[in-house]
Amino acid sequence: MSTAEQPPTGTGSGEHAISVRDLRQNYGDFEAVRGISFDVGRGELFALLGTNGAGKTTTVETLEGFRRPSAGSVRVLGADPYGQPPELRDRVDAVLQHSGLFPELTTAETVDLSRDLAADPMDRDAVLELTGLTDKAGVQVRQLSGGQKRRLDLGLAVLSRPEALFLDEPTTGMDPEARRATWDTIAGLVREGMAILLTTHYLEEAERLADRLAIMHRGETRAEGTVRDVVVRWGDRIAFRMPAGVRFEDLPALPGATAAAELRGGEAWVCYTVRGDDADRRAHRAMEPLLEWARSSGTALDRLELRSASLEDVFLSVAEGAAEVVSGGPGSD
Numbered sequence: 492m493s494t495a496e497q498p499p500t501g502t503g504s505g506e507h508a509i510s511v512r513d514l515r516q517n518y519g520d521f522e523a524v525r526g527i528s529f530d531v532g533r534g535e536l537f538a539l540l541g542t543n544g545a546g547k548t549t550t551v552e553t554l555e556g557f558r559r560p561s562a563g564s565v566r567v568l569g570a571d572p573y574g575q576p577p578e579l580r581d582r583v584d585a586v587l588q589h590s591g592l593f594p595e596l597t598t599a600e601t602v603d604l605s606r607d608l609a610a611d612p613m614d615r616d617a618v619l620e621l622t623g624l625t626d627k628a629g630v631q632v633r634q635l636s637g638g639q640k641r642r643l644d645l646g647l648a649v650l651s652r653p654e655a656l657f658l659d660e661p662t663t664g665m666d667p668e669a670r671r672a673t674w675d676t677i678a679g680l681v682r683e684g685m686a687i688l689l690t691t692h693y694l695e696e697a698e699r700l701a702d703r704l705a706i707m708h709r710g711e712t713r714a715e716g717t718v719r720d721v722v723v724r725w726g727d728r729i730a731f732r733m734p735a736g737v738r739f740e741d742l743p744a745l746p747g748a749t750a751a752a753e754l755r756g757g758e759a760w761v762c763y764t765v766r767g768d769d770a771d772r773r774a775h776r777a778m779e780p781l782l783e784w785a786r787s788s789g790t791a792l793d794r795l796e797l798r799s800a801s802l803e804d805v806f807l808s809v810a811e812g813a814a815e816v817v818s819g820g821p822g823s824d
């Protein structure tokens with residue numbers, strides 16, 4: 492295992508709470524992470540999304556100090572996290588997928604145990620309130636539901652008021668109400684200035700919480716930015732059922748749009764993807780000539796739909812390898 496090149500350490504080494512530069516991680520000959528970079532500022536939540544096996548856990552484990560980079564560098568609060576050095580121990584925490592709660596202890600005893608180990612912990616009551624577990628204070632951990640245990644995990648991670656927090660699928664197993672309550676809790680932590688790196692398979696969770704996000708696939712970052720940036724880059728979609736008697740090449744060229752023919756439930760459809768910097772107006776500009784063409788040619792646009800992208804659209808397109816546009820669109824000879 493090679494030692495990565497590292498920038499200078501110390502509290503003054505950059506304003507980002509979490510920093511990843513050209514990170515590579517190999518397992519033997521297999522490249523699990525292939526040169527990714529991103530930063531997370533204080534008071535910012537960055538979501539790491541990706542397909543199964545994309546390299547998210549490997550990246551987070553590297554930031555948590557369990558793995559040394561094969562190449563590139565990572566920094567947490569200006570320090571190399573490898574081996575979890577003492578200067579980071581009280582300032583960084585994590586909610587991992589598998590918690591290490593003691594089933595015989597009560598919820599309150601569990602909180603007290605963690606408080607005993609923290610330098611300047613939150614009050615027990617505050618932790619219980621934050622996690623919505625006040626009425627479960629005297630209940631043994633073994634009797635808590637899966638979602639309640641996840642909330643307790645979160646409470647234990649934040650009671651020492653860490654500056655940087657890693658959340659690995661923190662709402663798995665929660666019902667929708669508990670998930671929303673947890674989102675509120677997490678949003679509150681970010682507002683207080685915590686830097687949070689979140690991995691999740693719930694796209695709505697990322698849409699609600701992330702200031703910025705990255706979507707990983709096969710060890711690489713395939714999309715990155717704010718939710719809006721990522722979605723705007725993907726484009727808007729105008730679609731309708733292919734009109735009878737109209738050939739694909741007879742369809743009008745629309746400004747800023749590329750067209751593709753696709754099958755939906757055995758029917759041929761036309762789908763225009765509209766891109767361009769003018770995200771607010773581009774679909775409108777593309778729609779006008781389409782409607783004009785339909786009017787002048789006497790063509791009905793059956794089941795016409797216009798839709799802005801969602802994060803799910805982008806994710807699925809990344810997962811499918813981002814192949815999308817059929818070449819040789821309408822209007823071209």
Ligand SMILES: Nc1ncnc2c1ncn2[C@@H]1O[C@H](COP(=O)(O)OP(=O)(O)OP(=O)(O)O)[C@@H](O)[C@H]1O
Nearest residue numbers: 518521522523541542543544545546547548549550
């Ligand atoms: N200890 C290991 N030895 C060999 N290969 C590994 C090891 N850990 C992970 N991998 C491989 O590295 C790749 C990335 O795995 P990782 O767990 O980081 O992905 P992930 O994005 O967290 O996936 P998921 O969403 O499924 O949890 C996968 O192909 C996985 O099989």
